[in-house]
Amino acid sequence: MSFYSPAEVAEKTGFSIDTLRYYEKIGLLRGIGRTPGGRRRFTEEDLGLLRLLRCLRDTEMPIAQLLRYVDLLHDGEAGVPQRLAILMEHDNRVEQQITRLREHRRLIRRKIEMYSADTCDGDRRLEAAARPS
Numbered sequence: 001m002s003f004y005s006p007a008e009v010a011e012k013t014g015f016s017i018d019t020l021r022y023y024e025k026i027g028l029l030r031g032i033g034r035t036p037g038g039r040r041r042f043t044e045e046d047l048g049l050l051r052l053l054r055c056l057r058d059t060e061m062p063i064a065q066l067l068r069y070v071d072l073l074h075d076g077e078a079g080v081p082q083r084l085a086i087l088m089e090h091d092n093r094v095e096q097q098i099t100r101l102r103e104h105r106r107l108i109r110r111k112i113e114m115y116s117a118d119t120c121d122g123d124r125r126l127e128a129a130a131r132p133s
Contacts (some may be wrong), residue, residue: 003033003041013050014084020050026063028053028070049073 006017015023020040023029029049033041042050050072056066069086072079 002044004043004047006040006042009042010048013045013054015054018056023050023053026067028063028066030074042110056090058091061090065090102106107124 004012006020009015009020010017020029024032029046029064033043033047035041052080053066055068061069065086072083076079
């Protein structure tokens with residue numbers, strides 16, 4: 001079995017070491033092993049959960065919902081329907097975010113086009129003014 005140090009896990013997941021400690025403290029990470037010297041050591045399974053948590057946090061799932069999801073993970077097969085419901089609800093929110101971001105991007109692109117056209121028009125006006133009559 002492979003084990004990873006907190007620094008290795010932080011590098012692989014993008015979570016800071018402080019965040020890893022916090023997640024353990026609030027119960028998102030449970031049963032993290034320790035070396036004989038008391039240092040945390042993470043397994044592949046821990047890493048897999050952290051990658052999922054990274055995805056869910058990056059898509060703005062609230063910590064409270066992450067905690068509920070992790071609680072259901074520990075319920076085994078009995079928690080599958082509720083985990084599925086949480087993920088489907090979150091997927092719907094992500095889809096709404098994507099729609100809003102596309103709308104925002106369209107506005108940004110229109111502004112870019114407008115300013116680009118203004119710059120070209122402004123350059124032409126300057127060139128015309130600089131030409132001898």
